[in-house]
Structures are given as C-alpha cells and as structure tokens.
Amino acid sequence: MKRIIEAALQDRPCDLVLKNARIVNVFTDQILEGDIGICGGRIAGIGNMEGKEETDLQGRFVLPGFIDAHLHIESSMVTPQALSPVLLSHGVATAVCDPHEIANACGLPGIRFMLDSAGLSRMDYRFTLPSSVPSCDFEVNGAGTLSARDMEPLLAHPRVAGLAEVMRIPDVLSARPEMMEKLAVFQSAGLVIDGHAPALSGHHLQAYKAAGIENDHEAMTAEEAIE
Template identity: 45%
Template sequence: MQSDELKRRISAGRGDALADLVLKNARIVNVFTDEIDTADIAISGNSIVGVGAYHGRKEVDLHGKYVCPGLIDGHIHIESSMLCGPAFEQAVLPHGTTAVVTDPHEISNIAGLEGLDFMLETTKNLTLSVYFMLPSCVPATDLDESGAVLNAEQLRPYYGDPRVLGLAELMNAYGTVRCDPKILQKIRDCTETGKIVDGHAPLLSDKDLNAYIAAGVQSDHECSNIEEAMEKLRRGQYIMIREGTAAKNMEAL
C-alpha cells in the first residue's frame, strides 16, 4: 500500500476527510459479537474504514437495510451444479455468496488435468472469488474405473497458483492412516508449500482419527451426529456443517 493511500484511509476513518462512499443508516450484522449495529459505513477505496456517523463524496441511504459480510462456501464442487463459472456466479452471488472454495474432483475424475485447467480458466476474473483445493483422490478409490489418474507429481505445479489453497477432501482415510506412499507424497507436497489439507472421513474415530489428524488433515465435513463432530473438534479439526440432500440431517448436525 502506498503512503498516500494509507493516509487517505486513516483520515477517512477518523472523519478528518470525506470517505469515498458512505452507506447511511445501515443495520450491520456484526459477526464478531453477534450484534446488529445501526450506523453508517465509511468506505475509502476498496476498504471499509469506519462504522459510526460519517459523510462521503457519495452517500447512499439504506433506510435500515441489513449489511453483512459476503458469505464463503468453504467446500463445493462447482461442476456438480452443472454450471460453468459465469453461470454459477449468477446463481449464487445474488444470495450473498461472494467466495467459494471448490474441489474440482468430479470433473478431474473424468478429464484429468484438462478438466482441472478448464475449471481454473472459466472461473478467472469473476466478481465471485473462486479458490481451489486440488483433488486428492483421482480416482476416488483404487477400485474405480474413472477417466483419469492424478498423482502427486502432476498436482505439484498447481500449488504455485495463488487461487490454489491446498489439498482437497482426503477421502482415502484408510490409506492415509496406513501410510500409503502415494497419499503421503501428496500431503507432503501440500504442507511444504504452507497450504492446508481438508478432510473427508465419515465415522473415523479413536486412534485412527488421531493418526489422520497427525498426518496434517485440518478439517472434516462428513460428521453425521454431534458425538462424531465433538470428537473431531476436541482433537483440533475445523468442522464444516452441511445438510445432506438425501439424509436431511440438519437437526442432528
């Protein structure tokens, strides 16, 4: 950030200078304190610099409309929506989802690196921010007859892409806790770049769960009840809650 830009941001935050944009009379969803604040929102450049009473070069009266941060979908397979990037953006952005973390597992199982490259290309330069986790299990199991095989060597160059955040749902929990060398190499490649490994381990428990987390797996989105979720949470995993479209298990979660 340039010095002049930093000074403008500070001055606008103090109210010494007009903000570029002020959203007047907003009801602000404060996700830090679980409160609804009524105030103006001051924006300088592309940054919110203050909440309170402000004036700006441009002012928009929201008349009490709610303002909340953009929602992030932490795990999704865009290709399973049957939409390409721009059409998917049109579907989710109006509902408040401003960023997604996608795992192109499905298309990569069919088309390999060509499918992965297609997803990266068709989600560039959208208003929706699209980040990627690299598919960890292509094919999903050694018994599957899919259209492609992706090994650690093929995935390794993609960690240099700033939109690639890590290694996606490590569904081969069985191989992970038994030190399958192909899985371990993918984990090492990911963690050595300082990126993260997502989990996918339904009903994994006890010492196998300990081993899975010791391997570096930081999350899980496959819990089916509170007991499973709490066991994983107690061991330090982040738990993603999502209702199964077939199970309809939101109440249990």
C-alpha cells in the first residue's frame, strides 16, 4: 500500500508507465490524454508519470476490459480455456456464462468441467448456474432435473455469481415449489438472479420481479425494456 501511495504522489517511480495514452473515462464520457502509472499491478495515477519501465502507446486508446454479461460457451463448440484467447483479443476481459447446454446434457459433472476449464484460462470467467434443467416439463434431456439441492454445493465456488436466466415463467407466477426453492437458495446466498422474460408486462412482470429476479436480456422493444 505504501508503495502505491508514494507512486501516486510521484515520490517514487512506478513499476510501469504507459506513456502517451488516450484514456477513455467510461464514467464521464471523456477521453483524457496522458500517462498511466502502474505499481504493484494497480493503477497508481494518470497524468505525467515516470516509471522503471516505460512503454510509448503513441496515442492508442486505453479503456477497461469489456464484460460479456451473458454467454453460452457451449454454442462456440470449444472449452472456456480454448475460447478465452479469442475473447481477450477483442478486449473482452470478463464473461458471465450460463452452462445450461452442458448441464442439460450431463448435469453437475458438465458444470464442474466448465468451472475447471475456466480456471485454466487467463480470462475472468464467472458462471450463473442453470435455473431450468430441463427447460420445460416435456423436454427430454440427457441429465434429468437439476434441483436447488443439487446446485447448493457449488454456491461457494469463487466463479459462481448467481442463478442463470429464469425462463420457466409459469413456474414463477404460480409459485411452483421447486422454483421457489431455487430462488430462495440463491437469494439467501446473496447471489444475482438473472431473468429471461420476453413479452412479460403489467402485473405479470411485477410478480416476476417480486420473486427477486433482477434483470432481463430478452426485451424485444424499447418500451418493454423501459418497463
């Protein structure tokens, strides 16, 4: 801590300085010109900085890594470890993944495989555990059902961020016990609960939200997204 404070005060050189950068401030919508001083793996400051090692960026843009907030890695037909170099090359530093495809095929072992593969990657992968295995009662899958009790041992895993897109809307609106147990378990753990509710509106949307579901990536119109 002392080192980074001294580097920020310019009382000592930074470990690394990225010179002549155009720094994108995503909070104020500004582009600032200057150096970026790094000490102990953290940004100590920006402006006119000096470092033990300096790299001239020649006016290149520097901005935080992108976050892909909802990704099904299995659709890429490769593992998390294999996909990460492609994502990183396009500036995606973090991806929040829903492994419901592999969970439908082979259950908890499939989810654990994805978590293990992600741990071998240089990317920051986070996972939301599938809320709907199978996705509907008349679907035939390879793994059978995945209950709240089945998923509970994974909640403490450092890469598990929450419950994935709750797509079985009738189960929520009818307060089906199996769904209520899943919502309660993830709420008790303080984890995020993602939504999946196209065309839901009015009192039905309010009931869906009242169940503790925090977002929805399925809006089809601007009006639906605003509601």
